Amino acid sequence: MKVVTVIGARPQFIKAAAVSKALKTHAPEIQEILVHTGQHFDQNMSNIFFDQMGIPTPSYRFDIHSLPHGAMTGLMLARIEEVLLTERPDAVVVFGDTNSTLAGALAARKQNIPVAHVEAGLRSFNLEMPEEINRILTDRISTLLFCPTQKAVDNLQLEAFDRYDCRIVVTGDVMLDAVLTFGPMATPPLISLPERFVLATIHRQSNTDNLEVLQQLIDALHIIGASVPVVLPIHPRTRNILSSSAIKLQDDRIILVDPVGYLESLWLIRNADLVLTDSGGLQKEAYFLGKGCVTLRDETEWTELVESGANIPAGTSVQGILEAFETLSAAVIVPDLSMYGSGAASETIAAILLHLHHEM
Ligand code: UDP
Numbered sequence: 001m002k003v004v005t006v007i008g009a010r011p012q013f014i015k016a017a018a019v020s021k022a023l024k025t026h027a028p029e030i031q032e033i034l035v036h037t038g039q040h041f042d043q044n045m046s047n048i049f050f051d052q053m054g055i056p057t058p059s060y061r062f063d064i065h066s067l068p069h070g071a072m073t074g075l076m077l078a079r080i081e082e083v084l085l086t087e088r089p090d091a092v093v094v095f096g097d098t099n100s101t102l103a104g105a106l107a108a109r110k111q112n113i114p115v116a117h118v119e120a121g122l123r124s125f126n127l128e129m130p131e132e133i134n135r136i137l138t139d140r141i142s143t144l145l146f147c148p149t150q151k152a153v154d155n156l157q158l159e160a161f162d163r164y165d166c167r168i169v170v171t172g173d174v175m176l177d178a179v180l181t182f183g184p185m186a187t188p189p190l191i192s193l194p195e196r197f198v199l200a201t202i203h204r205q206s207n208t209d210n211l212e213v214l215q216q217l218i219d220a221l222h223i224i225g226a227s228v229p230v231v232l233p234i235h236p237r238t239r240n241i242l243s244s245s246a247i248k249l250q251d252d253r254i255i256l257v258d259p260v261g262y263l264e265s266l267w268l269i270r271n272a273d274l275v276l277t278d279s280g281g282l283q284k285e286a287y288f289l290g291k292g293c294v295t296l297r298d299e300t301e302w303t304e305l306v307e308s309g310a311n312i313p314a315g316t317s318v319q320g321i322l323e324a325f326e327t328l329s330a331a332v333i334v335p336d337l338s339m340y341g342s343g344a345a346s347e348t349i350a351a352i353l354l355h356l357h358h359e360m
Helices: 010-024 043-053 069-087 099-109 130-141 150-158 174-185 211-225 236-243 262-271 280-288 303-308 318-329 345-359
Strands: 002-007 031-036 091-095 115-118 144-147 167-170 198-201 230-233 254-257 275-277 293-295 311-313
Touching (some): 002 010, 002 069, 010 031, 010 091, 010 174, 010 345, 031 069, 043 174, 043 262, 069 099, 091 099, 099 115, 099 130, 115 130, 144 345, 150 167, 174 262, 174 280, 174 345, 211 230, 211 236, 211 275, 230 262, 275 280, 280 293, 280 303, 280 311, 293 318, 303 311
Parallel strands (some): 002 031, 091 115, 115 144, 144 167, 198 275, 230 254
């Protein structure tokens, strides 16, 4: 069975690391061909993950990035289409909710190639998020919907997905697989860090493109940083916007670092008092590693984390963030990993793909 896997952005490298490893255990029955769109491209947003996590070198690598959504998705669609016409795979695997996800799914579906969506069924119910649009459209044209949680299945059922010709499976979360595999290898970043710190990341378009919002987030981090320093691995988008804005960071309160590798990211989460983030993946990793998470958004797709008390969607006001920070500083988080499966989501996905192929 030939599988083309489309990746392009940081969280997809991490998810693909887990799934590629599982697919490889079925070689030569499954042959995986990786396509990297180039959405994230530099050393610390791309290459480092391939090195640290042993992801196979992509057979196809484009250089499509730093473009508006339409241009980026359109170019990806055209290039992926060419690959699929050449390779004629039995299935295409896509992850999550980026433009690379949607382009991969659309290119495959238009050629009647079955699409497997890993991390299907997530919803923020906020259609202003580009990620939400990508998720909904990708789910709708996918053949296999690999859901990380039961909640994701419930979301699809609310949208009447059982009427469609697709298969919905709860597999567990491949990000849990990755944390269980790579957690023991977590390493500190090569920077001097205080003994105690909190970890923050900011990169969502709604938080970076509106300077008033970004200023509020930085104001909140400055206030928190007065009592416990904030380590902020800075996403390139956020760095660019900050450096062309009048927003100033106080370096005695916010320790700005370049984006770190996955092993360093896991180390930072594990050693932080807690996490403040607008990232989807980091919210779960915080939970897996027993840390509270102040989510710097009004809503989250990972609502089971909110129900567990480990995550508070604090919005973007200074007051909201400080209140959530205070609540979670006093909380003890005892994770129930079973909400996200048993750490074998990737094996389940590989086995189902193979099963589907045998059925055809
Ligand atoms: N991450 C990383 N280095 C960093 C920041 C994050 O390796 O400097 C990892 C993090 O541990 C998580 C993933 O990147 O596994 C999250 O990706 P991101 O926040 O870019 O995307 P999202 O999860 O919001 O889609």
